[in-house]
Amino acid sequence: MDYAFFLGCMIPLRSPQLEAAARKDCEILGIGLKEMHGASCCPDPVAIQSLGIETWLTIGARNLCIAEKMGLNVMTICSGCFETLKTVHVMLKRDKRYFDMVNEILGKIGYEFRGTSKVYHITEILSDKKMLEKIKDSVKVPLEGITLASHPGCHLIRPSKILEFDDPERPEVMDKILKTLGAEVKQYAEKVTCCGYCARLNEDIGDNLCEIKFNDLVKNQIDALITVCPACTSQYDLHGRKIARKSDKPMEIPVIHLPEIMALAFGINPKSENMDIMKRAIKPRKLLEKLKIEI
Amino acid sequence: MEKTQEIIKSTDLISDLRYQISNQIGAKSLLACIQCGICSSSCTVSEYIDLQPHRVVACLLLGLKDKILNSNAIWYCSLCHRCTERCPKNVDYSFILALLRNMAVKEGNMPPEYEITINNLLEHGFTVPYAGMMKKSIDRNREKFNLPEIVTPNLEEIEFIVKETGLKKILEDAKKGKKKEVKT
Numbered sequence: 001m002d003y004a005f006f007l008g009c010m011i012p013l014r015s016p017q018l019e020a021a022a023r024k025d026c027e028i029l030g031i032g033l034k035e036m037h038g039a040s041c042c043p044d045p046v047a048i049q050s051l052g053i054e055t056w057l058t059i060g061a062r063n064l065c066i067a068e069k070m071g072l073n074v075m076t077i078c079s080g081c082f083e084t085l086k087t088v089h090v091m092l093k094r095d096k097r098y099f100d101m102v103n104e105i106l107g108k109i110g111y112e113f114r115g116t117s118k119v120y121h122i123t124e125i126l127s128d129k130k131m132l133e134k135i136k137d138s139v140k141v142p143l144e145g146i147t148l149a150s151h152p153g154c155h156l157i158r159p160s161k162i163l164e165f166d167d168p169e170r171p172e173v174m175d176k177i178l179k180t181l182g183a184e185v186k187q188y189a190e191k192v193t194c195c196g197y198c199a200r201l202n203e204d205i206g207d208n209l210c211e212i213k214f215n216d217l218v219k220n221q222i223d224a225l226i227t228v229c230p231a232c233t234s235q236y237d238l239h240g241r242k243i244a245r246k247s248d249k250p251m252e253i254p255v256i257h258l259p260e261i262m263a264l265a266f267g268i269n270p271k272s273e274n275m276d277i278m279k280r281a282i283k284p285r286k287l288l289e290k291l292k293i294e295i
Numbered sequence: 296m297e298k299t300q301e302i303i304k305s306t307d308l309i310s311d312l313r314y315q316i317s318n319q320i321g322a323k324s325l326l327a328c329i330q331c332g333i334c335s336s337s338c339t340v341s342e343y344i345d346l347q348p349h350r351v352v353a354c355l356l357l358g359l360k361d362k363i364l365n366s367n368a369i370w371y372c373s374l375c376h377r378c379t380e381r382c383p384k385n386v387d388y389s390f391i392l393a394l395l396r397n398m399a400v401k402e403g404n405m406p407p408e409y410e411i412t413i414n415n416l417l418e419h420g421f422t423v424p425y426a427g428m429m430k431k432s433i434d435r436n437r438e439k440f441n442l443p444e445i446v447t448p449n450l451e452e453i454e455f456i457v458k459e460t461g462l463k464k465i466l467e468d469a470k471k472g473k474k475k476e477v478k479t
Contacts, residue, residue: 009421009422009423010422010423012437012442012445013421013423013425013433013445014423016433016436016437016439016440016442017440019440019442020440020441020442023442035443035446037446038446038448038449039448040416040420040421040448040453041416041420041421041422043416043422044412044416044422045374046374046409047408047409047412047413047422048409048412048413048416049393049396050393050396050397050400050406050409051396051397051400051405051409051413051462051465052397052400052460052461052462052465053319053320053393053394053397054460054461054462055456055457055460055461055462057320058456058459058460059416059453059456059457062452062456091320091321095320095321097320098320105455105456105459105460106456108455108459109452109455109456154373154374154375154376154377155374155376158375158376158377158379158380159376159379159380159387159389160380161379161385168380169380193339194339194373194375194377196339196373197373198372198373198374198375199339199340199371199372199373199374200408201370201371201406201408202340202343202367202370202371204343205339205340205343205371205373209339209373273439273440273441274440275440276440
């Protein structure tokens with residue numbers, strides 16, 4: 001199955017190693033990714049939406065038009081992009097007045113939004129029953145003896161009336177995928193706690209939310225926190241290191257993007273042209289030791 | 296502790312404020328609010344804000360525009376969408392909050408962090424700068440992973456959309472407003 005691959009900004013420009021791992025996973029699993037030439041920022045569901053809803057809707061619809069021209073559904077590896085594009089798609093299809101307004105502007109630059117391309121986060125594509133079988137067959141280094149915790153984050157699961165993905169209070173899709181890779185997945189109290197990245201106008205919020213999260217992860221003896229969004233990933237990675245430095249307890253828990261841990265289980269060299277597992281503040285040395293992977 | 300009561304004058308109320316919001320996309324449900332407060336009890340940032348979500352909605356329904364726009368509640372939201380998720384009347388509070396931010400921005404209250412983001416989008420097509428030395432370092436980084444070249448979107452199209460949707464003028468006005476402030 002082919003998808004129009006929507007890259008966004010944070011991953012391709014700041015963390016290309018996450019994109020590389022996702023591309024390798026998709027290659028192994030037979031998921032075809034086609035480039036969306038001309039796509040812009042999704043746009044950002046916080047800043048741009050806060051400045052002007054019409055601007056946000058219209059730029060989002062322009063991106064979707066590119067996928068429509070390709071005749072493909074969209075796949076993203078960022079929860080922010082997923083939230084924006086899916087919300088734009090769903091809301092414009094529900095609201096004729098805004099649908100027409102957006103198309104009036106887009107028409108002047110040669111686009112027409114029809115709403116024919118659906119929007120998926122990679123997690124949804126990977127969690128398909130047949131895909132899980134394929135994943136199981138592709139595992140070369142089972143994550144046995146490893147305890148993981150998943151962080152679905154807010155913009156993958158809420159609001160469920162629009163995103164229609166997983167249980168918004170007790171999410172389990174990510175866990176299903178991680179179990180298929182051979183890992184033990186622990187349920188923990190702060191699983192659906194927000195990372196605070198989007199509340200960036202007050203830094204205390206992010207600091208405190210991350211501390212709550214890490215305290216719970218340490219209590220549960222988690223080997224790595226698995227994320228599906230570049231914002232959550234960098235938020236926890238940077239705050240995690242800060243918290244660990246302040247604390248006298250061992251608090252260093254690496255934060256790893258789902259496609260990266262999958263590539264690791266698929267036997268991909270962790271420091272190669274396909275991924276770079278050490279490119280983060282909290283290095284997953286202990287995790288690699290447990291898996292007997294040398295770099 | 297003695298509680299001081301706030302007196303609201305009827306002349307301070309903007310009677311159609313609720314419709315200014317509910318007429319916009321995704322916000323019609325605002326009028327269905329029953330003030331149960333589940334949004335506030337679910338709120339990630341409730342301990343940081345000076346006006347709880349259900350109170351923001353109450354002020355909106357009453358027409359207390361300044362009280363809302365002067366509150367930090369509209370800016371500190373972490374957009375976790377738990378309020379929207381749990382509302383028994385399907386009020387999309389986090390979306391309504393975005394519309395309130397739009398209203399504040401129109402009145403010249405633009406957070407500098409967001410201004411940087413829109414300027415990056417206009418200049419580069421992305422929220423991360425992609426030009427000059429930055430571009431070189433990004434390209435080198437991508438080459439290491441054999442990733443395809445980044446294709447910058449047509450910036451004229453992005454600018455056209457920002458202009459047609461009225462945001463360009465708001466940005467220009469905000470700039471002018473700042474210059475005036477500096478002068479005085």
